[in-house]
C-alpha cells in the first residue's frame with residue numbers, strides 16, 4: 234500500500250499533485266510520502282507487538298537524514314553498515330542504544346568510533362573481526378556487546394546479487410564455527426556475546442526461507458543455553474519483499490503469524506532490520522521525456538533520469554512500474570477498453586553512455602510524447618542511496634510530502650558540488 238494515487242487523471246502523492254512538484258523542483262526528482270513511510274513502520278511494529286521488537290531501519294536502503302529522523306521519532310532504531318552511516322544515524326538523533334552495526338569489513342577506525350559512541354552491538358561476521366573488536370575494546374577500556382551474524386545456509390529465492398544467507402556468500406559465520414567461536418569467546422575479556430543475527434537476503438516474498446533460517450537460529454540458541462551461554466538478543470535481519478510488479482509478498486501480519494511462535498518461545502529480545510519494506514514504496518523517481526526515438530527495431534523513450542539516479546534495473550534487472558503523471562497521457566492507460574493504438578512497446582532509457590542505462594525494456598506503455606513526465610514507482614529504497622555522479626551528473630533533488638505540504642530534504646547538487654573535493658596540482662599549471 235502506498236499514498237501515490239490517481240485523482241482526476243493526475244498522479245498525487247498524498248494531497249499534492251506530482252506534476253506540480255516536477256514543474257516546481259525540476260527533474261529528475263525523488264518524491265517521498267511521509268505517510269507511506271511511517272505507516273509501513275507501524276504495520277511491522279503492530280504485527281510484532283507480542284514480542285515488542287526493536288525495529289532498526291536499514292540505513293543503506295535510504296540514508297536521507299529526514300527519512301531517518303522521521304522513523305527515529307516514531308521509535309525506530311537504525312541498522313548501519315559503515316562509519317558514514319553511524320555518522321548519519323547520530324546526526325538524525327538516533328539513540329546509540331538503538332544502533333546495530335553489520336558489515337564484513339569494518340575498519341579499525343569505524344570500530345573505534347562505534348565503540349566510543351556506545352552502539353547497542355556489532356553484528357560480527359568473522360573470528361578475525363571478533364579478535365579485532367576485542368583488541369580495540371581493550372585499548373579503549375570498554376566492554377562491548379556483539380551478536381554473531383550466522384550464515385544459516387538457506388535459499389531465499391531472490392536475485393542472486395541480493396542473496397546473503399548461503400554458505401557461498403561472504404556474509405556471516407556457519408553454525409559449527411560460530412559455536413567454536415562462542416565457546417572460545419568466553420576468554421575474551423572485553424566482549425560479551427549478547428546475541429545472534431541473521432540477514433538472509435533482500436526482496437524475499439515468501440515466509441519459508443525466513444522460517445527455515447529462524448528455526449535453525451532458535452535451535453542453535455537452545456543448544457547454547459544447554460552449554461550455559463545465555464543470550465539476550467535475537468536479530469532476524471531484514472529482507473521482506475514488496476510489490477514492484479505482480480509479486481504477492483507476505484504482509485507484515487502473515488509474516489508475523491509464521492515467525493512469532495518461533496520467536497516467542499526463545500524469550501529473547503527481538504531485533505528486526507527492515508529497509509525495503511519500510512521505504513521501498515514510499516518513494517518515486519520523477520523524470521521527463523526528452524526525446525522519442527524510433528529505430529528500425531525499437532522505440533526508445535529517452536528520459537532525463539539515468540542509471541546514476543536509479544541503478545536497480547541495470548544492476549539487478551529489477552522491474553519498476555512506470556506511469557505517466559499527466560491527465561492527457563493517463564487517459565490512455567490500459568484499462569482493457571482502450572484502442573490498441575493508444576499503447577506502444579518501448580524501451581525507457583536514460584541519457585548515460587551505457588547500454589545498461591535503462592528503466593524498462595520492451596515495456597507496453599501508454600503513448601507518451603516529448604515533454605511528458607513519467608514516474609518510476611517503488612524507488613524509495615536502494616534508489617537515491619545507490620545513486621552516483623557517473624557522467625558528471627548532479628544527484629537528484631529529494632522532496633518529502635506530508636499531506637498537503639512539501640519539504641525539500643536534499644537539494645539538487647550543483648556543478649560546484651561535484652568537483653568540490655578535487656584539486657589540480659600546481660605542476661599541471663607549469664608552476
Ligand SMILES: *Cc1c(COP(=O)(O)O)cnc(C)c1O
Pocket residue numbers: 291293294312314335432434435436470471472473506507508509510614
Ligand atoms: C541490507 C540489509 C538489511 C535490509 O535489507 P532489506 O531487504 O532492505 O530489508 C538488513 N540487515 C542487513 C545486515 C543488511 O545488510
